[in-house]
Amino acid sequence: MYEKQSAKLQNFDASGQPSAWDGDLLGRQDDAEFLLRFIVSRVDERKRAGRRGSYVLNVDAEWGHGKTFFMRGLFEDIQKTEHPAVFIDAWKNDFGDDPYTHVISEIESYFKGFVEDDPKTGPQAKFKNVYKAVKSNAGKIFWTALKGGAKRATRYVIGESTDEIIEVVQTYTPEGGREIASGSFEEIEKSVTAVNDSIIDAFADKRMQEFEEAKQSLANFKTSLAELLRAFEEHTGKKLPLFLLIDELDRCRPTYAITMLERIKHLFDVDDVVFILSTDTQQISHAIRAIYGAGFESKRYLQRFFSRTYQLPKPSxxxxxxxxxxxxxxxxxxxxxxxxxxxxxxxxxxxxxxxxxxxxxxxxxxxxxxxxxxxxxxxxxxxxxxxxxxxxxxxxxxxxxxxxxxxxxxxxxxxxxxxxxxxxxxxxxxxxxxxxxxxxxxxxxxxxxxxxxxxxxxxxxxxxxxxxxxxxxxxxxxxxxxxxxxxxxxxxxxxxxxxxxxxxxxxxxxxxxxxx
Incomplete structure (x- = not known):
């Protein structure tokens, strides 16, 4: 019985190799074909309507209902359509602090394969130059995140912004007061009373400067990524949008999963970028409430990140x-x-x-x-x-x-x-x-x-x-x-x-x- 079924369900791609849909007993390939048609058409509709930014689709299904099998098959189908596509296993790399580095690393790795060694002119040269610009701007954002990560422990112990206060106090106080600024919270609290207006102004200026630098880095990154996509389409003949499939998000640490959603929303909100995330939305909601409190409206919070949710049908x-x-x-x-x-x-x-x-x-x-x-x-x-x-x-x-x-x-x-x-x-x-x-x-x-x-x-x-x-x-x-x-x-x-x-x-x- 099982051998006959397996043979009947065997799929092969154009090269004669087994397909990711081999053994699709739940009919998930039909769902993938529908979703792919929907997304491509919806992105075109949004362009005609003048709507900007990325499109984020949430594929929702409970644990054990074949989300990873579905995402692998969908990824294969997207590749056959000549759209650029990147597959990201979020759970595999959730040991890090910031998922931004994981996502940008996968994107960079994909585009690197299309960079020619020494293009002189034309679309190839343009693509390589824009590719370098994206790497540079991505690096600036990565550096900002790295600096923030190094200060995280201090913020947990003493409070938000205290590390910046210490830095400013050490810079502007006389020689004898600097040891105090490096001491315990009680010592810092005492020294803060002696901070004059010039130190407060310096602290405010420093924070505003960092904020403006972060804003500019983000704007530069988005601009260069948009230019890269257009140059990529011209250079390779592939069709936009760029698909980024992120799997296993609901298996990640709650803080990592939430940060991933925030990075997608704020850093990659670029035209012709489509995110497809697989989640057990109910479990993600529980994780968010575990962080922000039982009374937090986690489902409404998630709605901020998703353009649309597709509920995978429950298998019988x-x-x-x-x-x-x-x-x-x-x-x-x-x-x-x-x-x-x-x-x-x-x-x-x-x-x-x-x-x-x-x-x-x-x-x-x-x-x-x-x-x-x-x-x-x-x-x-x-x-x-x-x-x-x-x-x-x-x-x-x-x-x-x-x-x-x-x-x-x-x-x-x-x-x-x-x-x-x-x-x-x-x-x-x-x-x-x-x-x-x-x-x-x-x-x-x-x-x-x-x-x-x-x-x-x-x-x-x-x-x-x-x-x-x-x-x-x-x-x-x-x-x-x-x-x-x-x-x-x-x-x-x-x-x-x-x-x-x-x-x-x-x-x-x-x-x-x-x-x-």
């Missing part, structure tokens, strides 16, 4: 399970699930629904199941109707060691009345079935049989022959019979219990590997 549970299983590379032949013609993905999806699992629960539960499958060395197969609910119970903090009638799984399975399947067809030599059965009863039947030795099930089956009344009983007995024969062949082992009793312990081991 079926799509999510199918994607997780197909992408894992595990062997589903190690699994067993109820049904005349078993469909493991469908069973997992339906079990997720009937056990009221959230999408996060599904992803974590399937991940543990996949880890268990990777390490599975038993002769029998993993029984999904028992293993998967127990994994969910483990994640929910339930006591999964208790498999008796007063245990969580027994009680929960007994409550599932609406999961009914029509079992039609033959099953391993038994009479032809055409029955409606509750899948919760399969769980209960396994739990009942696990309380007795495997050989007891074998003897019941031999005495009753093939006239077993329900598919549910036939399925459970058949699985236990298979396990018995695989483990003991023709040897009679009357006291051995089923391997399914080991499930809780195995789940706890695999649970230590789970994703968050």
């Amino acid at each position: 549970v079926d799509e999510l399970v199918e994607t997780l299983v197909a992408d894992s590379g595990v062997d589903p032949d190690k699994w067993s699930s109820p049904g005349i013609t078993p469909d493991h993905v469908s069973f997992l999806a339906k079990a997720s629904y009937h056990f009221d699992m959230s999408l996060r629960d599904v992803k974590q539960s399937v991940d543990i199941l996949l880890s268990l499958t990777t390490t599975w060395q038993e002769k029998g197969k993993i029984e999904l109707s028992l293993m998967y609910p127990l994994i969910f119970g483990f994640l929910s903090g339930q006591d999964i060691d208790n498999l008796g009638e007063n245990g969580w799984l027994w009680r929960r399975a007994a409550q599932i009345d609406d999961w009914i399947e029509n079992d039609v067809g033959s099953f391993d030599g038994f009479k032809r079935f055409n029955q409606f059965n509750k899948r919760g009863d399969v769980v209960l039947e396994f739990l009942r049989k696990l309380r007795q030795p495997l050989y007891e099930t074998m003897r019941v089956q031999v005495s009753e022959g093939s006239a077993i009344p329900t598919y549910t009983v036939a399925y459970v007995d058949d699985q236990l019979k298979r396990e018995y024969h695989l483990r003991f062949s023709n040897v009679v082992r009357e006291t051995e219990r089923g391997d399914m009793l080991k499930y809780p312990a195995l789940i706890k081991h695999a649970g230590n590997l789970r994703i968050y």
